[in-house]
Amino acid sequence: MTKVVLVTGGAKRIGKSICKKFHENEFSIVCHYNSSEDEAIKLKESLNSIRKDSVEVVQFDLNDINKYRSFCESVIEKFGRIDVLINNASSFYSTPILESSQDAWDDLINSNVKGPHEIIKNLKKNLKENLGVIINLSDAMIIRGMKDYSIYSIAKGGLETLTKSLAKELAPEIRVNAVAPGAILLPTDGSSNEEKLISTIPLGRIGNEEDISSAVFHLYKNEYITGQILRVDGGRSLN
Numbered sequence: 001m002t003k004v005v006l007v008t009g010g011a012k013r014i015g016k017s018i019c020k021k022f023h024e025n026e027f028s029i030v031c032h033y034n035s036s037e038d039e040a041i042k043l044k045e046s047l048n049s050i051r052k053d054s055v056e057v058v059q060f061d062l063n064d065i066n067k068y069r070s071f072c073e074s075v076i077e078k079f080g081r082i083d084v085l086i087n088n089a090s091s092f093y094s095t096p097i098l099e100s101s102q103d104a105w106d107d108l109i110n111s112n113v114k115g116p117h118e119i120i121k122n123l124k125k126n127l128k129e130n131l132g133v134i135i136n137l138s139d140a141m142i143i144r145g146m147k148d149y150s151i152y153s154i155a156k157g158g159l160e161t162l163t164k165s166l167a168k169e170l171a172p173e174i175r176v177n178a179v180a181p182g183a184i185l186l187p188t189d190g191s192s193n194e195e196k197l198i199s200t201i202p203l204g205r206i207g208n209e210e211d212i213s214s215a216v217f218h219l220y221k222n223e224y225i226t227g228q229i230l231r232v233d234g235g236r237s238l239n
């Protein structure tokens, strides 16, 4: 039986690399997207040309808090089962204390922690049937404190706590881990100074998508790891 993975925010960047990694390893993919429809369809076509009918896409806004059940039902309908859930989707922007808004709270919390919680709740039965695996994408730098990013950090901190709590609650049938990337793909708004950033990374380079997707796949494969947060950051969070 072909195994099925749901990757949220899977159309681009790290999510796309995770989709490709599981696809190379014979999985069928449900690629979730919100606004990146063109990229999601392109990825679906490209992977389906490698293996026919192996990728489906589902659109959903994680802020649509009353529609999680129907979203998860539509995910299951695609291939009739689910084995692995990768909570990768995330909104990310600064919220300096005097500029933060209720909308930012809702959006950052929904996409980074409440959404993953609701998806797990709705897929738990199906994941349990298949001795499933959940991997959440956190952020290596939250343990150091992130100036101007308090709400995002709180959301990712919540996701790490959720990872550990559910690792206990859902064991032994479902394993729950997290990968916490360091500097991998810099924000597209040019707000990062690359040279300065590299000087803070012991391994001396920015990471790439493959560094993350291979770590995610490793956590999927190793059957004796649960409740762990794997920081894949070239050692940056040690500084």
Ligand SMILES: NC(=O)c1ccc[n+]([C@@H]2O[C@H](COP(=O)([O-])OP(=O)(O)OC[C@H]3O[C@@H](n4cnc5c(N)ncnc54)[C@H](OP(=O)(O)O)[C@@H]3O)[C@@H](O)[C@H]2O)c1
Pocket (backbone or CB within 6 Å): 008, 009, 010, 011, 012, 013, 014, 015, 032, 033, 034, 035, 036, 037, 060, 061, 062, 063, 087, 088, 089, 090, 091, 092, 111, 137, 138, 139, 140, 180, 181, 182, 183, 184, 185, 186
């Ligand atoms: N890039 C890095 O260097 C880095 C560093 C630390 C941690 N991380 C973590 O690693 C993961 C992947 O990083 P990334 O940079 O590839 O992510 P990203 O491009 O910032 O976001 C991934 C996807 O999240 C989706 N998303 C955002 N808000 C959503 C919402 N309300 N509803 C549904 N989907 C929503 C978007 O989908 P659409 O495009 O379809 O709208 C987006 O493409 C994230 O969890 C991120 O926090 C990344």
